Amino acid sequence: QSVLAQPPSVSGAPGQTVTISCTGTSSNIGAGHDVHWYQQLPGTSPKLLMFGTNNRPSGVPDRFSGSKSGTSASLAITGLQAEDEADYYCQSYDSSLGGSVFGPGTKVTVL
Amino acid sequence: QVQLLQSGAEVKRPGASVKVSCKTAGYTFTNYGINWVRQAPGQGLEWMGWISTYDGNTNFAPKFRGRVSMSRDTSTTSAYMELRGLRSDDTAVYYCAREGGLYSGTLLDWGQGTLVTVSS
Numbered sequence: 001q002s003v004l005a006q007p008p009s010v011s012g013a014p015g016q017t018v019t020i021s022c023t024g025t026s027s028n029i030g031a032g033h034d035v036h037w038y039q040q041l042p043g044t045s046p047k048l049l050m051f052g053t054n055n056r057p058s059g060v061p062d063r064f065s066g067s068k069s070g071t072s073a074s075l076a077i078t079g080l081q082a083e084d085e086a087d088y089y090c091q092s093y094d095s096s097l098g099g100s101v102f103g104p105g106t107k108v109t110v111l
Numbered sequence: 112q113v114q115l116l117q118s119g120a121e122v123k124r125p126g127a128s129v130k131v132s133c134k135t136a137g138y139t140f141t142n143y144g145i146n147w148v149r150q151a152p153g154q155g156l157e158w159m160g161w162i163s164t165y166d167g168n169t170n171f172a173p174k175f176r177g178r179v180s181m182s183r184d185t186s187t188t189s190a191y192m193e194l195r196g197l198r199s200d201d202t203a204v205y206y207c208a209r210e211g212g213l214y215s216g217t218l219l220d221w222g223q224g225t226l227v228t229v230s231s
Contacts, residue, residue, distance in 0.1 A: 034216060034217070045224055046148075046218075052217070092216070097172065099161070102157065102158060103155070105155040
């Protein structure tokens with residue numbers, strides 16, 4: 001059971017916007033620790049998608065954006081495309097555990 | 112370009128140990144830490160721990176303390192993760208990942224993964 005909570009799945013039609021939430025506690029996101037997001041396409045290794053809440057590595061389309069408020073963070077995908085169908089994981093540091101933690105992951109389905 | 116190349120798949124008996132290697136290239140090895148993350152079949156990512164490639168300091172997730180060790184060899188720019196006392200629920204793909212950048216904990220690049228199967 002992860003200390004970060006994510007919805008198991010979200011879906012949307014091509015072109016629509018979907019948002020994935022990552023809900024933490026005062027020991028992780030609420031403590032101001034950085035939040036990162038990873039995309040894992042089927043059968044591949046995870047890939048860094050967003051770092052430091054809302055920074056995109058080079059090569060990541062600006063359709064992806066991140067935000068944070070209080071003990072939660074969010075990843076939004078605007079203009080959803082078929083290639084966005086993947087699992088998405090949030091990650092932060094937890095002071096109580098003394099290390100990194102991942103959310104359970106959210107499967108994005110493009111209808 | 113940055114590369115993290117992991118050792119091949121392993122099949123182990125319960126109670127045995129496994130050591131996974133992660134050979135790196137394309138960057139200054141000692142400037143970036145290495146994290147180990149695992150993923151059980153059909154499950155999510157689980158952080159196992161971190162090693163400083165600079166001085167060998169380690170930090171392990173509470174769940175793995177006492178059962179895991181991590182090491183590195185600066186001469187070969189490689190990192191290693193050993194898990195002891197294997198159980199069936201240790202069956203997973205194990206990833207090494209390079210950590211760095213301005214934001215703490217950012218896993219910039221990942222290895223291709225090593226499948227470890229624990230079965231009698």
